[in-house]
Amino acid sequence: MLFAFGKTQKLPCIHTSAALDVNKNWDRKNLHMFPPQQPDEARRPAEVHHCRRQIKYSKDKMWYLANMIRGMTIDEAIAQLEFNDKKGAKIMKEVLLEAQEMAVRNHNVEYKSNLYVAESFSNKGKYLKRIRYHGRGMFGIMDKVHCHYFVKLVEGLPPKAEQKTGFDQAKNYVEQLKSRTIIHAL
Amino acid sequence: MTKHQTTASNSLVSKQLARSQFFFLSMSSCNNQTNQTVSPTVICKSYLNVLECRIIEATGLDRQFAPALAVHGPSILPHPHDEQEVTSEPSFLDNVFWMAAPKKRRTIEINRTRRRDPSFMLKVKTNIEPCVECGHLKQKHILCGFCYEKIRKETALIRGQIKAMEGRPLNTPAQETLVLYDSESPWESDKDKRIVERNRKRPSWFSIY
Numbered sequence: 001m002l003f004a005f006g007k008t009q010k011l012p013c014i015h016t017s018a019a020l021d022v023n024k025n026w027d028r029k030n031l032h033m034f035p036p037q038q039p040d041e042a043r044r045p046a047e048v049h050h051c052r053r054q055i056k057y058s059k060d061k062m063w064y065l066a067n068m069i070r071g072m073t074i075d076e077a078i079a080q081l082e083f084n085d086k087k088g089a090k091i092m093k094e095v096l097l098e099a100q101e102m103a104v105r106n107h108n109v110e111y112k113s114n115l116y117v118a119e120s121f122s123n124k125g126k127y128l129k130r131i132r133y134h135g136r137g138m139f140g141i142m143d144k145v146h147c148h149y150f151v152k153l154v155e156g157l158p159p160k161a162e163q164k165t166g167f168d169q170a171k172n173y174v175e176q177l178k179s180r181t182i183i184h185a186l
Numbered sequence: 187m188t189k190h191q192t193t194a195s196n197s198l199v200s201k202q203l204a205r206s207q208f209f210f211l212s213m214s215s216c217n218n219q220t221n222q223t224v225s226p227t228v229i230c231k232s233y234l235n236v237l238e239c240r241i242i243e244a245t246g247l248d249r250q251f252a253p254a255l256a257v258h259g260p261s262i263l264p265h266p267h268d269e270q271e272v273t274s275e276p277s278f279l280d281n282v283f284w285m286a287a288p289k290k291r292r293t294i295e296i297n298r299t300r301r302r303d304p305s306f307m308l309k310v311k312t313n314i315e316p317c318v319e320c321g322h323l324k325q326k327h328i329l330c331g332f333c334y335e336k337i338r339k340e341t342a343l344i345r346g347q348i349k350a351m352e353g354r355p356l357n358t359p360a361q362e363t364l365v366l367y368d369s370e371s372p373w374e375s376d377k378d379k380r381i382v383e384r385n386r387k388r389p390s391w392f393s394i395y
Contacts, residue, residue: 060301068308079314079323 022126026051026150030107046109046155047118050099051148054125055091059147062088062122066149071158074100074115092149099153109155116158120151319391333391340389347382365392 029049037044055062065088069077074096081093096117103109125146132142242248300306314323317330324330344365352358364372364379367388372381388394 064306064308068310080310082323083311083314083325084308 022053029152030102046103046107048099048103048107048109048115048153049150050095050102050153051150052091052095053148054146055088055149056144057088057091057147058145059122059124061086062092062147062149065089065092066120066122069096069117070120071161072117073113073158074117074153075113077117088149092151095149095151096153099151103153103155114155114157115153116156118152118154118158120149122147122149124148337391340392344382344384347384351380351382 026049029047034044065081065084065086068080069092072080078093078096081089081096100112100115103115104112109115125148127146128144130142130144132140134140239248311325313326315326316322317324317333320330320332322330322332348363359380362379363382364376365382365384366372367384367386370388372379
């Protein structure tokens with residue numbers, strides 16, 4: 001508890017470095033322990049959280065890859081990334097393979113193919129700043145972009161996206177219109 | 187004074203000058219009566235013109251000053267030696283006024299809809315299949331990367347041996363090359379070929395025929 005209080009205050013500290021104020025929440029998700037399940041409860045699928053920090057790549061470009069593999073089985077995802085020409089694809093494939101290995105070794109996953117990508121996203125890492133020289137003595141500040149990549153693998157088959165038909169959507173719309181009432185009426 | 191006013195005043199002054207010149211011509215032609223182009227109305231007005239010209243001279247409006255441009259643009263004006271530059275192409279600074287520039291900042295919503303358009307999204311490949319030989323993944327129309335790599339390594343070793351045999355570059359004999367592995371001997375038809383020996387078992391993918 002004391003530890004928690006200490007964290008919320010900004011204590012005066014001489015040794016402030018970039019590494020200290022980085023968020024390690026994603027890595028800590030792996031350490032979370034669930035209480036034992038009841039016998040009648042449905043089996044909770046195994047989860048693995050993995051990430052890679054400060055990848056020398058743009059977060060926007062990484063987003064396209066992360067979006068592509070969201071919801072795929074791990075084998076499909078690795079296959080797609082292997083034959084993608086982007087720089088981030090190679091890095092992402094390494095991360096997925098590491099996560100798969102971690103799942104089998106530490107997280108009680110029986111079959112390494114029985115995993116799917118539940119969450120996959122990228123965000124901005126710490127940028128380095130450089131000077132970009134323009135004409136007429138002007139200069140711009142160039143950002144050397146870095147990104148983080150996060151992935152969560154869950155055991156089992158990926159959940160099927162519900163295919164909503166046009167008729168279904170129309171029906172829902174009509175029902176919404178029918179259920180309109182006058183509020184604060186007598 | 188704006189550009190338009192100076193041009194107007196210039197035109198006015200030039201008109202006055204033209205009229206004064208015409209006056210001098212008319213005065214000179216009065217002596218020679220052969221000149222019949224001068225009309226009587228001009229000669230009557232010429233005395234008033236003389237007065238106008240004197241006034242203009244006194245005020246100094248006849249002298250053409252350099253136009254003082256009050257223009258919204260770059261602070262650096264063109265150099266005094268304008269005559270050379272008029273013939274050359276208009277510089278970047280002259281054209282800066284009518285260059286296309288964005289009127290408003292593109293909002294993140296507009297940017298997102300453009301960047302997340304299906305044309306930019308990555309397409310899922312449907313032509314990936316496992317290689318029959320090694321089991322690694324390959325694309326249907328491309329050789330298996332793993333198999334190619336293993337063949338490339340063996341080829342590099344064979345080439346190294348050939349290099350050692352030849353000694354120096356551009357020393358290739360005008361002969362066919364035959365690669366033989368352990369416990370293999372050349373056939374009678376292979377008499378004229380140069381033989382490269384490799385100290386290992388023949389790989390399964392390197393057929394004799």
